[in-house]
Amino acid sequence: VTPDGKTARRLDAEDPLAARRKDFLLPDGIVYLDGNSLGALPDGVPDRVATVVRRQWGEHLIRAWNDDDWWTAPLRLGDRIGRLIGAGPGQTVVGESTSVQIFNALVAATRLRPGRPVLVTDPEHFPTDRYLAASVARLLGLELREVPVPRLAAVLDECGQRVGVVAYPVVDYRTGELWDVPAVTAAAHGAGALVLWDLCHAAGAVPLRLDADGVDLAVGCTYKYLSGGPGSPAFGYVAARHHEHLDPPLTGWTGHARPFAMAPDYEPAPGIGRARIGTPSVLALAALDAALDAFDGVDLSRVRAKSLSLGEFLLSCVDSLLAGLGFAVVSPREPARRGSQVTLRHPDAYPMMAALVERGVIGDVRPPDLLRFGFNALYVSHTDIWTAVRVLREIALSARYRDPRFQVRGTVT
């Protein structure tokens, strides 16, 4: 593709998802390339949250748990997300944070494979996943092995019969690399192990087929490509074949077979209901429910096709506009190996991103020197990408980013 504004406009004119942008409340003049961290606000969310607050909470009061279906929302929304990740109904539950879901899933998965003392995870996994795997290993007396995805097969050859659980990200949060879910899942199964996938950077961006690929467990957040809002509840998936023996460590009362019997002992609910933990965050679920409307009638293969088009266009703009300015492309160039993100490396990544954000182009940075540009195909256009790379070129050329004010770091990067 030719990296120019005319091509961007042509690609946007041919884009079957272009009309979806109006489903999001994006401020004028902003190019938003950080939907892989916090998705933009879907336009149905403010009114839905207001209704739940004023009418349901304000007027219906505690009756709303039944009358407004608050109690069943974690499973109802789980099924809505299930549709986006290739999971049939009754296998996905929404609630808690991703970190809590990861802990619950790691322990539950390990308990499904007794006598297998090795827990495998990715040395490049998101920190919370690594920290939790280390803690679970200490808690359960497991041996933690950090194995890069490309080395998994060799490790399974060497000691596969000792591996109980393999916990990997579908998309690497730093580089945007997309791993081969069916191949890795099949390799783990070949050794008799289970796989726990973290879908944070994939759900809503990459078509997934958890059921068809034989995935065992998965977790994911809803505030990135699903645009559920800051801190929106996470989700957990457990394949139906594991439900009967699933023994999650967080035996909260909402996962009980009869929560309102107030029984003295825990008896797990049948099905995915046993993966529920505590009282759901109803306001956050309402925001997420409205956010998921943006995916109604959307075919994720279209989302993927547009995301790949945006990625290809971004890479061609980078190659032509940023050549010789000290940038390197970190993400895989092969489309099939890339999520919905392109990462660049530059020694002055931090101040450059700060200068870019000041100009209305929002991406983010990860240490030590990475600039991340994520694109949600529902609201990012090729023209946005063209603007972003043009502005980045101007910033790099003018060296304006060296101004000391761009060195000031916020708590959250």
Ligand SMILES: Cc1ncc(COP(=O)(O)O)c(C=O)c1O
């Ligand atoms: C792969 C992955 N796991 C987990 C998390 C975050 O976990 P939590 O929602 O508990 O903060 C992130 C956040 O970026 C992530 O990228």
